[in-house]
Amino acid sequence: MSDIIQLLPDSVANQIAAGEVIQRPASVIKELVENAIDADAKHIQVLVTDAGKTSIQVIDDGKGMSETDARLAFERHATSKIRAAADLFALHTMGFRGEALASIAAVAHVELKTRLASEELGTKITIAGCKVEEQEAISCSVGSNFSVRNLFFNLPARRKFLKANSTELSNILAEFERIALVHPDVAFSLYSNESELINFPVSSIRQRIISAFGKKLNQYLLNVDVDTSLIKITGYITKPESARKKGANQYLFVNGRYMRHGYFHKAVMEAYNQLIPAGDQISYFLYFQVDPANIDVNIHPTKTEIKFENEQAIWQIISAAVKESLGKFNAVPTIDFDTADMPDIPSFEQNNDFVQPQVHYNSDFNPFKSFPGESSSSSSRTQYERASVVDDWQKLYGESGRPSKMNTMDLPDEPLDEPNETSIPTETIQAASSLYTQSATVETSSRYLQLKGRFILTSVKSGLMLIDQHRAHVRVLFDRYLNQITQKKGNSQGMLFPEILQIPASEVAVLDSINEELTSLGFDISNLGGGSYGINAIPDGIEGLNPVELIQNMIHTALEKGCDVREEVQSLLAQTMAKSSAIVYGQVLTTAEMSNLIDSLFACQFPNYTPDGKIVLHTIKEDEIDKIFK
Numbered sequence: 001m002s003d004i005i006q007l008l009p010d011s012v013a014n015q016i017a018a019g020e021v022i023q024r025p026a027s028v029i030k031e032l033v034e035n036a037i038d039a040d041a042k043h044i045q046v047l048v049t050d051a052g053k054t055s056i057q058v059i060d061d062g063k064g065m066s067e068t069d070a071r072l073a074f075e076r077h078a079t080s081k082i083r084a085a086a087d088l089f090a091l092h093t094m095g096f097r098g099e100a101l102a103s104i105a106a107v108a109h110v111e112l113k114t115r116l117a118s119e120e121l122g123t124k125i126t127i128a129g130c131k132v133e134e135q136e137a138i139s140c141s142v143g144s145n146f147s148v149r150n151l152f153f154n155l156p157a158r159r160k161f162l163k164a165n166s167t168e169l170s171n172i173l174a175e176f177e178r179i180a181l182v183h184p185d186v187a188f189s190l191y192s193n194e195s196e197l198i199n200f201p202v203s204s205i206r207q208r209i210i211s212a213f214g215k216k217l218n219q220y221l222l223n224v225d226v227d228t229s230l231i232k233i234t235g236y237i238t239k240p241e242s243a244r245k246k247g248a249n250q251y252l253f254v255n256g257r258y259m260r261h262g263y264f265h266k267a268v269m270e271a272y273n274q275l276i277p278a279g280d281q282i283s284y285f286l287y288f289q290v291d292p293a294n295i296d297v298n299i300h301p302t303k304t305e306i307k308f309e310n311e312q313a314i315w316q317i318i319s320a321a322v323k324e325s326l327g328k329f330n331a332v333p334t335i336d337f338d339t340a341d342m343p344d345i346p347s348f349e350q351n352n353d354f355v356q357p358q359v360h361y362n363s364d365f366n367p368f369k370s371f372p373g374e375s376s377s378s379s380s381r382t383q384y385e386r387a388s389v390v391d392d393w394q395k396l397y398g399e400s401g402r403p404s405k406m407n408t409m410d411l412p413d414e415p416l417d418e419p420n421e422t423s424i425p426t427e428t429i430q431a432a433s434s435l436y437t438q439s440a441t442v443e444t445s446s447r448y449l450q451l452k453g454r455f456i457l458t459s460v461k462s463g464l465m466l467i468d469q470h471r472a473h474v475r476v477l478f479d480r481y482l483n484q485i486t487q488k489k490g491n492s493q494g495m496l497f498p499e500i501l502q503i504p505a506s507e508v509a510v511l512d513s514i515n516e517e518l519t520s521l522g523f524d525i526s527n528l529g530g531g532s533y534g535i536n537a538i539p540d541g542i543e544g545l546n547p548v549e550l551i552q553n554m555i556h557t558a559l560e561k562g563c564d565v566r567e568e569v570q571s572l573l574a575q576t577m578a579k580s581s582a583i584v585y586g587q588v589l590t591t592a593e594m595s596n597l598i599d600s601l602f603a604c605q606f607p608n609y610t611p612d613g614k615i616v617l618h619t620i621k622e623d624e625i626d627k628i629f630k
Contacts, residue, residue, distance in 0.1 A: 021103045025052025025151060026171040031100035032146050033179050036060035043187045051168035061143040065114045067123045074127055076102040106130050107152050113145040129154050166513035170559060173506035177212050178258040181251060184208040198505050209285055213249055214502035222329045226321040231314050232289040233321050238282050240275040246556040248281035254288040259306045267315045271322035448594040453586040456594050463622040470582050471616045476600045477578035478611045485570045490522035491540040499535040501548050510555050517573050542581050550580050575611045
């Protein structure tokens with residue numbers, strides 16, 4: 001039998017590694033920017049064209065590389081960070097495996113210009129598909145300048161699976177923000193198609209957070225600072241009143257590296273138990289300092305998942321630190337005894353004689369006889385009127401117990417004469433009673449019946465139909481809003497005082513991509529610059545909703561789904577609007593409102609299900625009802 005095992009060529013091995021490390025343009029930027037930080041750069045500039053599909057350029061003012069290092073850096077597993085296996089457990093830098101540049105060079109055209117501060121000339125290297133095409137000495141600035149063009153040019157299948165430019169640009173901005181948040185001592189700037197999107201000067205961590213996510217967040221930030229022998233935690237959490245359903249900014253960093261850790265996320269949210277509504281999220285920015293020997297960052301190619309040695313103990317420390325910050329800054333309601341209006345409590349003295357408090361009351365007071373403070377004339381008159389009502393009530397009613405006059409409240413100012421003993425004829429009472437009974441019968445035998453403010457019950461030929469009122473309204477509104485978007489016939493209602501929408505740079509591209517659909521719905525949004533937008537008009541019929549939260553939900557829904565097809569984006573926006581505008585559970589509906597809702601529901605093309613596939617109505621067959629009572 002012939003030998004069948006052989007070594008892969010370097011070009012193939014690098015493409016396999018690229019599939020793990022380089023997933024999209026954002027991955028290229030992450031690796032190149034982290035390398036620039038490791039090179040002690042103080043200013044990093046990123047320029048992208050067509051969301052990185054056409055070109056990515058990363059310029060830094062770091063140490064730079066020599067001619068030999070520049071050539072060797074593109075070899076697989078070439079690194080300046082590790083010399084022995086033990087170095088893996090004492091890492092203080094971002095990159096260390098030496099796969100990034102080799103992976104990038106395997107799937108793109110790469111050009112590097114770099115120079116050391118001690119050298120007069122720098123080095124230029126051009127590589128395409130792991131093949132060095134050119135290397136020469138040039139004049140360039142100190143630091144490194146990487147240019148990556150035509151990403152996945154030799155892997156058409158990978159390039160085909162890249163998302164729309166708006167989605168890829170959002171991923172780039174999100175990755176860029178993660179790095180910028182943990183390095184406030186470095187100035188960052190990012191340009192997309194020659195337009196500046198991000199410009200972060202050197203600042204403190206708090207100011208960097210505000211620059212990334214808006215000034216409005218500043219009022220909600222609470223400081224966290226705890227230092228133990230196991231871990232040091234610094235950063236910020238937000239007050240409970242800042243909780244939201246979607247779009248919370250949640251960041252965990254360990255030793256200057258962004259990470260995802262669901263277990264530690266639960267520790268933070270546990271501290272907010274019963275402080276925020278169930279299902280809501282809060283923003284937090286927590287920075288961990290841990291002994292590198294107690295963590296393993298080499299369990300995932302992208303290094304975003306990290307294993308901790310003492311996770312349970314750290315969980316307790318995180319929860320306690322968050323609770324301490326909430327209590328320290330009065331985010332948790334407390335009873336305050338140190339108020340200026342608190343009465344003085346006399347101190348106890350042994351020789352003082354204490355007198356029991358006495359209760360004084362007038363035993364002769366009769367509220368039916370007279371009122372204090374009234375004049376004698378008015379007092380006597382009121383006394384007589386009350387006496388005439390209380391003591392002589394028999395005069396107002398006959399022996400039959402029915403009022404002798406139709407209007408018993410119009411009492412005369414003078415003493416009453418003896419009332420007539422006439423009564424309402426029995427035929428009149430019977431006729432009024434019959435009329436009332438007929439009215440009640442019509443009302444109770446209505447076609448629709450509302451059950452517990454949630455379901456509408458109605459009789460059909462096959463049995464009893466139950467309709468979920470909220471889902472039914474969602475179905476109706478979805479079709480209406482989708483038609484407005486596609487036909488561009490949304491009606492706008494101008495706002496007297498425009499609302500201000502503040503969003504981070506990572507969401508700006510998403511808002512721009514759905515702005516046409518928002519306009520079709522009836523929104524009028526103007527760009528104020530710096531991530532601020534003015535909401536000048538809203539669709540007609542949603543006056544009771546918060547337009548800022550509504551648009552934020554639309555942005556986050558589009559960002560989570562990552563839809564690139566325009567029809568899918570339109571459907572998502574219509575669905576979000578419908579869910580936000582639909583009647584809520586517990587809302588009492590009149591018979592006319594129930595009738596109108598059901599008529600509108602059955603006018604829809606698909607009345608049985610909501611846009612996301614949930615059941616709207618269910619019919620209990622007459623046979624099933626009969627079986628219950630057998």
